[in-house]
Amino acid sequence: MGDLLRYLAPLEGYTQSRLEGVRFLRCNQPVARTPVLYEPSIVIVCHGTKRGYLDGQVYLYDAQHYLVLSVPLPFSSETDATAEKPMLAVSIRLDMTLLAELLIALAGEGAPHLMPPVGIVSTPLDHHLQQVTLRLLEALASPLEAKVLAPSIVREMYFRVLLGEQGVALRSALSLQGYFGRIARVLRRIHAHYSQPLNVGDLAHDAGLSVAAFHNHFKSVTRTSPIQYIKSIRLHHARLMMIRDRQTAAAAAARVGYESQSQFSREFKRFFGRSPAEEARCMAELFALLPARHEADSGQMMRVQF
Template sequence: MKQADLNTARMVQLLGSLAPVEGYNLSALEDVRFLRSNRPLTRTPVLYDPGIVILCQGRKRGYLGDDVYVYDAQHYLVVSLPIPFTMETDASEAEPMLAIYMRLDFQLTSELLQQVDAVHGASELPPKGMYASPMDDALRASTLRFLEAMSTPEEAQILGPSLLREIYYRMLTGAQGGSMRAALARQGHFGKVSCAIRKIHSCYHERLDVEQLAHEASMSVANFHLHFRNVTDSSPMQYLKSTRLHQARLLMLRHTMTASAAAFNVGYASASQFSREFKRFFGRTPQAEIEWMKATYALPAPAMPSIYVSSH
């Protein structure tokens, strides 16, 4: 058996112990969760926080417009901006989906960006809000060391942060690391759209319009529309609506809010309009969606503190 296969098998063994129950398992590091799913999950709308997903077993597919992002034991996913997309999972009781989710640490990436750019030069690759990239041997070895350390409480606290930094370094210097570096640098049109997205996620419950968001991005309305769609594959108002509906679903799922209360909390003035748009977006009424989610998905742990709010 090749060394890469041996490393993967060992990672599956370690991660199986670190994620003993379905859903999100806490770790010794605030920004790291270990995930397990014992069943296939059908295609459903999701909204990830900026972060990194490394699968050791199973497969996920993300759909954004005409693009398909496959992440499995051979590929990892990077999300530098919260972009709504649809996702499905291949998993079973015999071979559960096992993954590491790392919420993006912007302070750590900022420190590494300066060091990596000083050595490698500024990235010439275009920034991407989301991409799947092959797992190379160096990243696989770093991930294995990280899981081994996280399996021991003392090593998790002492060595975990430095090994997490090593994983970030591997990604920033990997095959598509330049795109990640360019995205995190928040420059050019991508950076301006990022400012508007940040505004949406901090103020989605308020009255927002295209003119306000274009002003936040320091762009004309026409240019803002164009570049926002290039980054997110949706219009600004579609993105705002999607964000509100995802947040409402989380409120109903995690905090047992009624549909009308959730609608009010995310900025809807009309509960009936909210219900119509919710059903059009998720394919079910609010009540039916929450019942289906509870029956089908293992509920994630409470969201980690973030400049964004996620729906995993």
């Protein structure tokens, strides 16, 4: 798979595949531990190694392990790669409508629940999923096969994941029953309205939980508190606005809901390790070193990071 992905992702950074929702990533150098924001997705690393860090836990995803996120999560990640041995990965964004259709088809099949539902987990990549991934990459190498075959292969990939060890997290995230589904619903609200005032008491009410129970269940899913989660989402979006839209720090802070620019600058530096101005300058220098890309690609590159 590594050689095929080298062909599909010839440039460092993100490459949009011929199928919406599927992207390739190539990294030719090591990347130190950095805050990232992942959308609900399946991430399969075909060559190289990545490690995710969240609340004292380490999530390995490499040629032998894959990552699934059933809810959007901010965490930190690092990459092992060199120019001779680049990190090559494919990310498949989760289509919740398609997942729901498969869950209906799987109802009553008694798929095993081997673990409690969580928002992020990495597990061994089995033979079935390896073969599905290879067939997906082969299909995406051809315009005709990408159009005709790739969607059904993605559907099969969902099926394999739902039946596997990580399937319980996805099933719970789609269900409105149980605390995991309630927290997933609240997370969708946060991501849709992160720039508006978000009161923990109101979020707990939406989840049908007491504030204390909401805090406990929220942390069991996201590994962080509601306030810290909201803050990290706002900071990631502000960073994106500054880089993609060339917004000033003051404008980005206001757009994501900060009333105090000084508070925004302090929290931004604490979170990313650089001031807003330093971060914007560093990312501008990085993009200047990359080959020219379509404007939409650069926006997508910064929207959700590996």
